[in-house]
Structure formats: C-alpha cells, structure tokens
Amino acid sequence: MPEETSGKKQLNNFQQRVLVGIAGGALFIGGIYWSQWTFAVLFLALTLLGIREFYQLLSLRGFSPNYNAGIVLGCALFILVFLLQLNLVSLSALYALPPILFFVFISELFRKKEQPFVNIALTLLGMLYVGGSFSMLPILGFLNGQYSWQVIMGTLLLIWTSDSGAYFAGKTFGRHKLFPRISPGKTWEGWIGGAVFSLAVGYVLSMYLLDLALPYWLGIALIVSIFGVLGDLIESLLKRSLQVKDSGTIIPGHGGILDRFDSLLLVVPFIVAFLKLF
Template sequence: MKTRAITGVFFVAVMLGSVLLGDYAFTFFFLLLSLLSLDEFYRLVRTGSVKPQRQLGIALGLLVYLPVAFHFFRGTPLDFLLVVVPAAVLVFIAELYRKHENPFHNIGYTLLGVIFAVLPFSFFHALAFLPGDYRFHLPLGFMLMLWASDTGAYLFGMKFGKTRLFERHSPKKSWEGFVGGMLTSFLVSVVISYFYSELSAVEWGVMSLIIATTGTLGDLAESMLKRSLGVKDSGSLLPGHGGLLDRFDGLLLSAPLVFVYLYFILAR
C-alpha cells in the first residue's frame, strides 16, 4: 500500500507538472507517454504465436503523433500526416518477409497498438490547443474530472455497490459506483467552471459526463484486452499500479470523444 501511495503521488505530480510547465514540456511528455504505452501494448500482446512489429509500429506511432501535434502546436499543415499511408503499407510488406505462422495477427496488433495507445494521447494533446494557443485549463480540467470519476466510482462502489456493471470483464465494477463516479465528476466540473471561462458551466458539465461514461468504457475495454490475454496488469512500470495502460485506460476512449465535442464548440 505504501509503494502504491508513493507511486500515485509521484505520478500525479509528474502529470500536473507536464501540463503546467508549458507547451514544450506538455508536447514532449505526452509524446514519450504515448510511445511508452505503445511499447507496453506490444509487449502485452506478444506471445509465442503473435509477434507484432514493435520497431516499425513505434515508428508508425511517431508518424501519427508528430504531424497532429505540430499541426495544433505550430500550425503546420496536416499534409505531413499522409506519410502514415506508406508507413502502414510497409507493415504489410515487412510481414511478407518475417515468415511467422500468424502474419495477419501480427499486422492487426501492430496497427491496433497505434490506434489504441497513440491516437488517444494525440487527441488529448490537441485539447490544449483548441482555443487557438496553449491553454492548460482544458487538459487539466479533463484530468481532474477523470480522476474524480475514478475516485467517486471506487468510493461509491465500495460503500453501495451491489449491482454488477459488466461482470464478464470487470467483476468489481457496479452501477452504483458508475453513478457515483458521474456525480463526483460533475461536481468537479461545477467547481472548475468558476475558475476557467473557456467553457460555460453547462459545457464543462457535459464534458464531465462524457469523461465519466467513456472513461468507464475505456477501463472495461482495457480489462477485456487483459482478460483475453490472461494477464492481470498491462505492465510493471508503475509499482503498485501496474502499467501505463492500466493508469490511462479511462483516457483511451474519452479523449477522442471529448476532443470531437470541444472541437465543435471552440473551433466554430
């Protein structure tokens, strides 16, 4: 428990620091985080019969993250993202020469890793630049509401949880915890709306509901992945907490949807 607490405090401090230290620190940190998560994904799914193309996949992840990041960070055209097309084709070509028994499993996991572990962080990074320049309020608010949802779901689930939410993939989650997480996240959104004016109180509230709902679904999706592979944790990088994907499972589905929601509000 002590190790878990120390890791948790350090993790939160690093996350907050990456957001508050400015656009360069924020961009670099989430680039590193996305590539470490992608590498963790490849190590997680690698078995005797399935071997994703780790090095090529990481290169492909870079070619996805960097054009999107620099488009929002420095206004460079998204045309550079087209380099992903030949890189993705190269994944298929490379598999022709590997002589493995499950080539399309390897291709599928290589490409899925980029979608599952890099794209969500790209969308999260882009949140900070939606107002037109770097504003840490949006990613900070996102993280606070996500953490509030996780904490509320845990506390309400422990106290009142009786009705299983999705027992097949996560036997400990309950509907009572889910509702508690939504309520806690919404209350945090109300507090945030008093300090940050990029969004109205209603818009912050809607954002909190998206985060609480899809954050829970992202958690379930990551649990489904681990159960299908017969593992408990996605990795061991964070002592007492498991891997990066275990800590960011709530972001995997919520960040892209929150970005789409805010894009139509702020980029109009």
C-alpha cells in the same frame, strides 16, 4: 509471525503506491502545466511506452506485432498532430498518413513471421488504441489556438474524481453488478456515484478554468463518466483475454501504462469530437 510479515509487506506496498503516486502526479502535473514542450515530451514518452507495453502483452500469448514499425509510426503520428497545432506543418502533411500506414504491410514481407496479417492487424491496433488516442491530446491543448493546460488537466481531474466517486459509492451502496463477466467489482450504484461526482466537479471547474464555459465542462464530465468506465472495461477485457493481472510493471505499485490511462485512451477522442462539433 507469518501474519506480521504479511502485514508489513502490505504496508510497504501501500507506502510504495502512495510515494510513487505523489511523485508521478507531481511530474505529470508539472509536465502539463510548465510548457507545450514539456507536455509534448511527457505524452510522447507515454505513447512510446504504451504502444510497447501493448505489444509486450500480445507477445506473451505468442503473437508477433511489429514493435519497431508500430512504435515509430505511433510516435510519428503524435509528433505530426502536435506540429499541426503549432502550424509548423500544413494540413497537406496528412496525405502522408496512408503511405505511412502501408509501411506496416510492406515491412511484414521481410519479417518471416507466421500469421503475417494477424501481425499487421495487431500492429495497427496498437497504433490506433494507444498512439491514436494520445495523438488527440495536442488538439485539446491548443483548443483556442495557443497552448493551455486547462482542458487537459481538467479532463484528467474529472477522470480521477469520477474513479474515486465510483469507488466510494460502490463500496457504500453497491448491490447490482455493472459488467460481472469482465469486471465483477463494478456496480451500477458505483457508476451513478461516479457520474454525479464528476458532474459536480465539472461545475466547480467551470468557475476556475475559464477556457471553457459551464455547458462544455458538464459535457466533458458526462463523457468521462460514460466512456471512462467503458475504457476501463475494454482494458479489463484485453487483460482477461490475455490472462494477465496487470498490463505491465513500469509504475511500481500501480501496474502499467495501460492500467493507469485506460480511461483516458477512450475518453479523449470523444471529448475532441464533442468540442469540435459543438
């Protein structure tokens, strides 16, 4: 009887993961595809929730990041970059960033918390790790001057397919551990399989998503295969250091925002740098 109950529970968990994955995927794809405004609302919400989740993790270990300042300023950074792409504000608005960042220092004077500079550092870390990365997505969305979903959607597709390729290659051929201290399940064979699969998908994308030529899609695929894994490992390192299994529970059956977007957070800055420099 206990085995039957356990089996039903596993089936229910799997069904929940599938249903939430389908619904979330549809919402996600629709938000990016529909318009620049739905894209902005979607990722502004993810920025807010992601920074909040990061601070909640730190609070579990007794740290005291400044939730309000970090969330407000992280979201303000996303909005600023988005408005810059629409030419609704000028580049001179970037001069406001240093004073805005120092607001975190000033606010700590009034919080009366222990280890004030640890709190400041962790508050800024959340803004940079989550808010800074998500804030670079509008640059990809407006790469050619007008909003287009192609580069963002293509990047996400490459991340998902790279993960899938790595999983199946690792299950089939995995022998040599990639980073056993942090993520015992990852193997070199899995990483190579994910990279090959990602490059193949990048080639296919170049035939249908014409905003970028083949060399750029292959470059993005290579960046995803390298820095996507590193982003995953960094988030695993964070969770291990804080002794938690998942970053949150906001996505039923899938964990938290950081669990789902760990690869994207590290990949996006490198893709932006690649496309802008080359």
